[in-house]
Amino acid sequence: MLIRRAAAQTTTAVLHHLRRFSTAALLQEIDTPVQFYYLDGFPRPDPKYDETIHAIPRVISGKNIAAKERKAGRVPSIVFEAEDGQHGGNKRLISVQTNQIKKLVNHLGQSFFLSRLFELEVRPEFGSNEIVEKVRVLPRKLHLHAGTDAVLNVTFIRAPSSAWLKVDVPLIYRGDDVSPGLKKGSALNIIKRTVKYLCPADIIPPYIDVDLSELDVGQKIVAGDLKVHPALKLLRSKDEAVCKIMGARVSDQRKSK
Structure with a gap:
């Protein structure tokens, strides 16, 4: 009986120690700041403009x-x-x-x-x-x-480096020269010039590229389509339109005939 009781007490003490160790390790992991870096393929600030x-x-x-x-x-x-x-x-x-x-x-x-x-x-x-x-x-x-x-x-x-900041990131529209919709004579309706994100301070993008190269008449690009660093958090609806290729009006089509 004494041996069983001693064994039980030992087991309890070991489990308690492990729980304390696990909790401490978890808290240390939570308190450790995460370091963010710019990734290849995403815009980063040009150092020649640092001041x-x-x-x-x-x-x-x-x-x-x-x-x-x-x-x-x-x-x-x-x-x-x-x-x-x-x-x-x-x-x-x-x-x-x-x-x-x-x-x-x-x-x-x-x-x-x-x-x-x-x-x-x-x-x-x-x-x-x-x-x-x-x-x-x-x-x-x-x-x-x-x-x-x-x-x-x-x-x-x-x-x-520990800060997360709300930033209105500028949009740069590219590919308008090869856009199928624009080549057909349709117009580009730019709805947003910036989009708001919550950004880690170390990887604030200087701008976001918006690719128009495959956009046809009637198609649009929404905020959720934008390619950004995965750590950035969109502070708008992902379905909010940023641009659209406008189709010709019926009156314009009749005139062209």
């Missing part, structure tokens, strides 16, 4: 302060934390150089500027050798003047 955005701290905000900043050739901006990948938490008020942001927006285009990661260096003043903060960021919002397209405000969000 460090320079900034200085801004102590207070307000319309008068913002106006003074713009008059001095600076753009009032904010850098938010990417706490849960989406919502802003801790924020830093900064000002960036108007000429630099204007050059980037003009060079890349607004949609492509808002889907590209940049290194951001905050210094006590422009030209200083001291770095207050250096961080990778994603431009989240860009406010332009309606009449002049002058840059009024920029909002950035920190983009560490």
